Amino acid sequence: GHDSGMLVFKLERERPAAAMHGNHLYYIKDRYLRLYEFGSSRDVPVMALRRPPGGVPLLSPTLSLAYNPAENAILTTSRADGQSYELYVMPKNAGSDRGEVQGDPKRGLGVAAVWVARNRFAVLDKMHQVVVKNLQNEATKKIAPLPHASTSMIFYAGTGSLLLRSEDHVTLYDIQQRRVMGEISVPGVKYVSWSPDMSHVALMSKHVITVCTRKLEQLCCIHETIRIKSGAWDECGVFVYTTLNHIKYTLPNGDHGIIRTLDVPIYIWLVKGTSVFCLDRQAKTRVLGIDPTEYKFKLALVRRNYDEVLFMVRNSNLIGQSIIAYLQKKGYPEVALHFVKDEKTRFGLALECGNVEVALQAAKELDTPSCWERLAAEALRQGNHQVVEMAYQRNKNFERLSFLYLLTGNVEKLRKMLKIAEMRKDASSQFHNALYLGDVRERVKVLSQMGQAPLAFLAAATHGLEEEGALIAQALGVSPDQLPAPNAAARLLVPPTPVAPSFESNWPLLSVSRGFFEKATQKGAQGAMAAAADVMDVGAGGGAEGADGWGDDDDELNLDGEGADGDDFADALDGDAGADEGGGWDDDDIELPLEMLGGAGGDAGAGAGGGGGGAFIAPTTGVPQSQVWVQNSQLAGDHATAGAFESAMQILNNQLGVVHFAPFQPLFEQLFASSRSALIGTPGMPALMTHVHRNWRDAGPRNGLPTTSLGLPALIQRLQAAYQATTGGKFAAAITTLQSILLSIPLLVVGSKQDATEAQQLLGICREYIIGLSMENARKALPKGTLDEQKRVCELAAYFTRCNLQPVHLTLTLRTATNLFFKLKNYKAAGNFGRRLLELGPRPELAQTIRKIVQACEKNPTDEHRLNYDEHNPMDIDAIDYAPVYQGKPSSKCPLCAATYLPDKAGRVCAVCKVAEIGKDAMGLRITAQR
Numbered sequence: 001g002h003d004s005g006m007l008v009f010k011l012e013r014e015r016p017a018a019a020m021h022g023n024h025l026y027y028i029k030d031r032y033l034r035l036y037e038f039g040s041s042r043d044v045p046v047m048a049l050r051r052p053p054g055g056v057p058l059l060s061p062t063l064s065l066a067y068n069p070a071e072n073a074i075l076t077t078s079r080a081d082g083q084s085y086e087l088y089v090m091p092k093n094a095g096s097d098r099g100e101v102q103g104d105p106k107r108g109l110g111v112a113a114v115w116v117a118r119n120r121f122a123v124l125d126k127m128h129q130v131v132v133k134n135l136q137n138e139a140t141k142k143i144a145p146l147p148h149a150s151t152s153m154i155f156y157a158g159t160g161s162l163l164l165r166s167e168d169h170v171t172l173y174d175i176q177q178r179r180v181m182g183e184i185s186v187p188g189v190k191y192v193s194w195s196p197d198m199s200h201v202a203l204m205s206k207h208v209i210t211v212c213t214r215k216l217e218q219l220c221c222i223h224e225t226i227r228i229k230s231g232a233w234d235e236c237g238v239f240v241y242t243t244l245n246h247i248k249y250t251l252p253n254g255d256h257g258i259i260r261t262l263d264v265p266i267y268i269w270l271v272k273g274t275s276v277f278c279l280d281r282q283a284k285t286r287v288l289g290i291d292p293t294e295y296k297f298k299l300a301l302v303r304r305n306y307d308e309v310l311f312m313v314r315n316s317n318l319i320g321q322s323i324i325a326y327l328q329k330k331g332y333p334e335v336a337l338h339f340v341k342d343e344k345t346r347f348g349l350a351l352e353c354g355n356v357e358v359a360l361q362a363a364k365e366l367d368t369p370s371c372w373e374r375l376a377a378e379a380l381r382q383g384n385h386q387v388v389e390m391a392y393q394r395n396k397n398f399e400r401l402s403f404l405y406l407l408t409g410n411v412e413k414l415r416k417m418l419k420i421a422e423m424r425k426d427a428s429s430q431f432h433n434a435l436y437l438g439d440v441r442e443r444v445k446v447l448s449q450m451g452q453a454p455l456a457f458l459a460a461a462t463h464g465l466e467e468e469g470a471l472i473a474q475a476l477g478v479s480p481d482q483l484p485a486p487n488a489a490a491r492l493l494v495p496p497t498p499v500a501p502s503f504e505s506n507w508p509l510l511s512v513s514r515g516f517f518e519k520a521t522q523k524g525a526q527g528a529m530a531a532a533a534d535v536m537d538v539g540a541g542g543g544a545e546g547a548d549g550w551g552d553d554d555d556e557l558n559l560d561g562e563g564a565d566g567d568d569f570a571d572a573l574d575g576d577a578g579a580d581e582g583g584g585w586d587d588d589d590i591e592l593p594l595e596m597l598g599g600a601g602g603d604a605g606a607g608a609g610g611g612g613g614g615a616f617i618a619p620t621t622g623v624p625q626s627q628v629w630v631q632n633s634q635l636a637g638d639h640a641t642a643g644a645f646e647s648a649m650q651i652l653n654n655q656l657g658v659v660h661f662a663p664f665q666p667l668f669e670q671l672f673a674s675s676r677s678a679l680i681g682t683p684g685m686p687a688l689m690t691h692v693h694r695n696w697r698d699a700g701p702r703n704g705l706p707t708t709s710l711g712l713p714a715l716i717q718r719l720q721a722a723y724q725a726t727t728g729g730k731f732a733a734a735i736t737t738l739q740s741i742l743l744s745i746p747l748l749v750v751g752s753k754q755d756a757t758e759a760q761q762l763l764g765i766c767r768e769y770i771i772g773l774s775m776e777n778a779r780k781a782l783p784k785g786t787l788d789e790q791k792r793v794c795e796l797a798a799y800f801t802r803c804n805l806q807p808v809h810l811t812l813t814l815r816t817a818t819n820l821f822f823k824l825k826n827y828k829a830a831g832n833f834g835r836r837l838l839e840l841g842p843r844p845e846l847a848q849t850i851r852k853i854v855q856a857c858e859k860n861p862t863d864e865h866r867l868n869y870d871e872h873n874p875m876d877i878d879a880i881d882y883a884p885v886y887q888g889k890p891s892s893k894c895p896l897c898a899a900t901y902l903p904d905k906a907g908r909v910c911a912v913c914k915v916a917e918i919g920k921d922a923m924g925l926r927i928t929a930q931r
Contacts, residue, residue: 015229016283017062017076020269021069028062029283033074033090036285038270038277043285046090049076050105066156070118071135077113085113085123087137106137114156116175122162124154130162132175147171147180155192163201165189170203172216182216195233200252202239204228211239211252220254230267230278238295240271247276247288249295253302255326259290298326301335309335347371351378356387369395376400384506398429406436409498418442438494444468448475454483462486504740505714505721625691629706635927637747640664641671641706656746657895657920660909663743667710671747674709694749708749712759715741715748719762722769726809731773738773742766742897742913748927756928763925764804767897770912771879772803772813778882791867794820798869799877799884801833807840815846822853825864831857832871876900879911895922 018027025036032045049062066075073089087106110123116132120140123131128151132141148166155163157172161181164171170189172182184203191204200219203210209222209231224243231241240249244265250256266286270277276288293312300308327335340346343365350359356379363371376391385408392401398417405414414437421429427450434442440463447456453476460469461483473483629642636655639648645668652658678687693699694707718741725734745763750756779796783789797817805813814837821830834854838847874887878901885891885900892906893899896916906919 013061013063014265014281015267016279016281017065018267018269018279019065019067019074021067025269025277025285026065026067026074027279027283027285028065028076033088038272041285041287047088049088050086064112066114066121068115068118068121073135075113075115075121077110081109083111083126084108085110087113087121087135089135108133108137111152112154114154114162116156116162117159122154122175124151128152130154130164130175141175143175143178147173147183153189155189156194157201158194158198163192170216182214184210184212184216184218186210191230193231193233193239195237195239196235200233200237200239202231202233202241204231204241209239209241209250211250211254219252220250222250222254222256224248229265230269232268232271234271234292234295235273236296236299238292238299240268240276240290242266242268242278247290251295251299251302255298255302257294259292259295260288301327347375351375354378354382356382356384360387360390363391367394385503386506398424398426399432402429402433402436405503406495408503410503411437411498413503435493436495438492440465440492441468444472448472457483458486462490463492505717623702625693625704628702628704629691632703632705633929635749635929637671637708637710637749637927638706640668640747641675641708643672652746655923655926657916657922658746659917659920660915663739663915664747667744667747670709675706708747710744710748712748712750712755712762715744715759715762719765723806723809726769726773727812731777735770735773735777738766738770739914742770743915746896746925746927750928753928756925759927760925763897767899767912768804771877771899772800772805774879774911775877775882776800776813787865790824791865794824794826795867795869796882797821798829798833798867798871799882801836802875802877811837811840811842811846814840815842815850818850818853822857826867827857828861828863829867829869829871831861878902878905880905880908892919894918895920895924 016027016029018025020026023038025038026046027034027036028049031048033047033049034043035046036043061078061080063077063079064075068074071089072092073087075085075087077083077085085108108123110125110131112124113121116122119135120132123133125131128146128149130143130146131139132143133139146164148164148169148171150166151164152167153165155165157163160174160176162173162175164173168185168187170184170186171180173179174181186203186205186208188205188208189203189210190206193202193204195201199214201212201214201216203212206227207224209224209228211219211221213219226243226245229242229244231239234240234249238249238251240247240259242248242262242265245262247259247262247268248256249259264280266276266278266280266288268276268278271290274289274292276290278286278288280286297309297312300306300312340349343362347359347362347366350356350362351374356375359375359378363375372391372394376388376395376397379385379387379391385404388404389401392398392404398420402414402417405411405417414433418430418433418437418439421433427446431443431446434440434446440459444456444460444465447453447459453472457469457472457476460466460472473479476483626642626644629638630644630647633639634651636648636651639645639651648668649658649661649664652661652664658664675692677690677692679690681688691704692707693704695703695705699705718737722734722737722741725731725737742763745759745766748759750759775796779793779800782793782796784793794817797813797820800813801810801817803813814833818830818833818837821827821833831854834850834857837850838854841847842850868884870884870886875884876887876891876899877883878885879899880901883902885902890903892901892903894901894910894913894916897910897913899910899912899918901910901918908918910916910918
């Protein structure tokens with residue numbers, strides 16, 4: 001000891017000499033070479049070794065051990081005689097003799113000795129030369145000079161190769177070709193560990209681990225503050241190493257971490273599964289248990305083995321801030337979303353990976369202004385203005401909300417914002433909304449209320465509002481002539497009218513493939529149609545204004561068998577269930593710029609030939625691209641996009657029997673406007689109109705086809721909105737959305753038969769929901785005072801259950817039918833409806849109620865009243881009379897939506913699509929060029 005502390009010197013080497021091959025570990029303990037089998041844990045002595053010179057046996061005088069499986073021989077090095085090596089040939093029967101050395105070992109001087117071939121080993125002598133010797137300890141080759149004169153150690157590197165360690169380099173050297181195969185700058189390497197397939201090597205220094213490839217190309221470098229003791233490669237390609245008090249790991253890409261702590265230092269030789277086989281300082285074999293989940297999870301992510309990642313996420317306990325931070329750092333926040341439960345963390349991760357849906361769910365749980373503000377910013381960046389609208393509404397950010405409605409063309413909600421501003425007595429917001437709407441009278445009104453009568457008079461006079469101007473002048477006590485005259489060149493400040501309003505659906509995004517984890521964890525997704533059925537929970541629809549479509553019949557039931565009075569049926573729907581239809585077509589037609597100049601060229605050519613020379617010949621007018629589109633396609637959508645509305649209507653009539661075209665007018669105009677773009681040219685000159693092609697790569701002047709603003713994915717998104725409106729009980733809004741989707745389908749242009757099939761399925765979904773919801777609205781509007789009226793109500797409820805709906809909506813219809821039939825004392829039918837509902841797996845509280853009803857019905861399984869309903873016979877619903885059309889009976893169908901009607905409805909306009917003639921012969925829906 002001294003003033004600066006105490007120094008401890010190690011007199012003996014503590015690391016036991018050992019070598020591993022296959023399932024065996026050879027190690028030296030005391031004076032014996034021992035064999036340990038990893039599988040059976042059998043530990044037996046193999047043979048005794050010679051005593052070190054001088055007769056003073058140290059704890060572990062042997063520095064290293066190298067095993068040759070081909071010759072069953074070992075090489076050992078020690079500090080005896082300065083530094084020397086010994087070559088032993090092991091006995092055939094291991095453990096037969098324990099006290100004697102098996103023969104006289106061959107001995108020589110050298111710093112290190114390693115095997116380089118089946119019957120050759122290399123020795124580094126004190127002159128820094130490598131000598132290759134055979135099993136008789138005879139030199140066969142001398143390698144000098146070496147690449148670095150300061151070479152102080154050699155390590156095994158496979159057959160015919162060596163790793164040479166110098167002061168600050170490690171060199172891969174081929175002793176046959178005597179050439180350098182690779183080199184890396186790593187100072188002070190003490191130990192080397194090769195992976196089982198020799199594809200990677202770990203170079204261990206005192207405080208540094210360098211992982212390299214077979215050619216010594218560095219992959220990563222790990223620095224430790226505590227001395228590194230040993231290391232071995234896991235069977236999956238992870239390097240596991242030990243320090244003085246930890247077992248750690250490192251991946252080839254440099255990701256590292258701690259596996260477990262240690263009580264005493266150990267020296268690892270094999271890592272297999274959850275077990276680490278090692279030796280301690282007393283050369284005693286030990287097996288330690290570890291949890292490799294963390295590094296296997298990281299390795300699977302690095303290797304993109306997502307099946308294994310998903311399995312570990314579902315079945316392993318990986319929850320922790322460290323693993324979440326790792327996933328965020330490495331760009332996998334979507335993986336962390338699948339096992340993080342904390343809503344605040346989920347919200348941050350969802351925003352980071354751009355998952356607006358998950359972020360919206362978390363924001364609803366947190367419900368803080370900062371969360372809604374961050375969600376609005378991310379949703380706006382993605383063009384998801386519907387989520388932006390919700391976020392602004394939650395934060396009551398009225399200014400941004402008004403501007404959002406202006407950008408999306410939602411004039412109706414912009415007018416509501418004007419009324420809200422008036423109710424809030426916010427004159428500034430009221431004036432801004434009036435500007436957005438171009439409402440001059442409202443601006444004059446606001447200016448007058450704020451005491452700005454002169455400005456109000458100027459606004460009224462400038463825009464020709466003479467009555468308002470006179471009233472303002474009268475209030476000021478002057479005549480209009482005494483007030484300033486308005487600017488004669490003034491123009492009305494009105495924002496551009498939206499040609500194609502985008503508030504019905506989110507702004508279009510590029511189509512990208514769904515990630516692996518999104519696909520694997522998507523519950524209940526059955527193709528594109530089922531993906532749209534991601535609707536709200538049936539119990540969460542209450543509380544919204546107008547959302548009273550469900551649950552009207554879900555009152556307390558008398559399960560003791562008493563009769564129900566007429567009040568049980570008082571469930572009329574509030575509000576107006578319908579909407580006014582469009583006003584039809586205008587009389588003016590769009591004239592295509594077609595000029596037939598076939599003979600002009602010939603006449604001009606003749607005149608030029610006879611007239612003399614210098615006359616200008618005007619070029620022949622080419623065929624417009626809109627005409628080319630019509631010639632190249634026989635699809636109604638392409639003709640409407642080209643502006644050929646008459647031919648588009650003719651195609652719809654021939655293919656789908658459409659006879660009422662007024663509902664198609666806004667769709668035709670939208671398609672026509674979206675197929676052209678305006679290029680601004682020289683200032684003061686009109687813009688240049690260009691035609692946008694969907695096959696722009698090979699369109700040319702004669703092969704072009706128009707792009708279209710209608711797409712199947714957008715319609716499926718609108719279907720999801722209709723599902724949500726249905727779940728919330730807003731039947732009128734759902735019917736309006738479904739009918740717009742249905743009318744858009746004949747104008748689609750898809751590129752594959754699969755997409756055409758999905759469009760056909762989408763059309764069928766719209767038909768079923770329109771029939772069912774319309775029938776439900778009709779049922780709620782019926783009187784329920786007499787028995788016949790109550791029977792009719794029950795019939796319509798039963799018919800609704802036969803519509804092909806999503807399970808969440810079918811559950812609601814069956815609940816209503818069960819309640820109504822139980823009240824009517826038709827217990828047999830009520831029990832059947834209840835059993836159908838239970839098969840769908842409803843919510844526990846609903847299932848408990850339905851089970852009580854079913855049990856009560858089973859006590860008296862009879863129907864007191866006869867209804868026009870046969871539950872055992874397949875049937876369709878007449879969408880006009882709401883009567884059953886049983887299978888096998890005569891019927892007529894709509895050629896567009898395939899709705900079924902009784903034969904007497906033939907020739908009338910379909911009540912579902914409202915455009916096609918019932919029973920008309922037609923070719924069928926065609927939205928793809930493929931036949």
